[in-house]
Amino acid sequence: MVDVRLEPMTEDQYKPWRVEAEAHYASSVAASGRSARDAARVAADTYAQLLxxxxxxxxxxxxYARDGDRRVGFLWVKVTDDTAFVYNVAVEAEVRRRGYGRAIMLAAERWCREHKLIRIGLHVFAHNTGARALYERLGFTETGRNMAKDL
Structure with missing residues (x-):
């Protein structure tokens, strides 16, 4: 079983991460049926509103999630009252399928418990079946469902 430590991003690390994360979000929006142009606009608007x-x-x-000196992923969480919401979690492409997604989420849970939070939530795109399966194995349950129909 792998383990990771969560290392707060510096401002210099945040800036390139933000560009990459927004682009990745746009690709997820596009994979959900939006045009690439519309997905890029949605991502830019969403990130501007959230941050x-x-x-x-x-x-x-x-x-950033680290295994020793190696960066293996990242995590973005928002805390409101006694609840955390995972806005973004990812594992670096070259180390996927090795247990790091699970390790990052378990580190997030530890951080939440240390900060006396009582709930952790997240959103997962329907097309991301691997992530959905991971979250279910970790005990997350579905609390809602977005649906759409192309016209």
Whole structure:
């Protein structure tokens, strides 16, 4: 079983991460049926709304996940009252399918418990079956479902 430590992002690390994360979100939106152009606009608008003060936006926490000296992924969480919401979690492509997604989520749970939070939530795109299966194995349950119909 792998284990990771969460290392807070510096401002210099946040800036390139933000560009990459927004692009990845746009590709997930596109994979859900939006045009690439529309998906890019949705991603830009979403990130601007969620992070008006970038990494200094109150309640938001950004970490790189490390296994020893190696960066293996990242995590973005927002805390509201006694609840955490995972806005983004990812494993670096070259180390996927080795247990790091699970390790990052377990590290997130530890951090939440240390901060006396009582619930952790997240959103997963329907097409991301691997992530959905991981979250279910970790005990997450579905609390809602978005649906769409092309016209």
């Amino acid at each position: 008006p003060d970038e990494s200094a936006t109150p309640g938001h926490h950004f970490w």
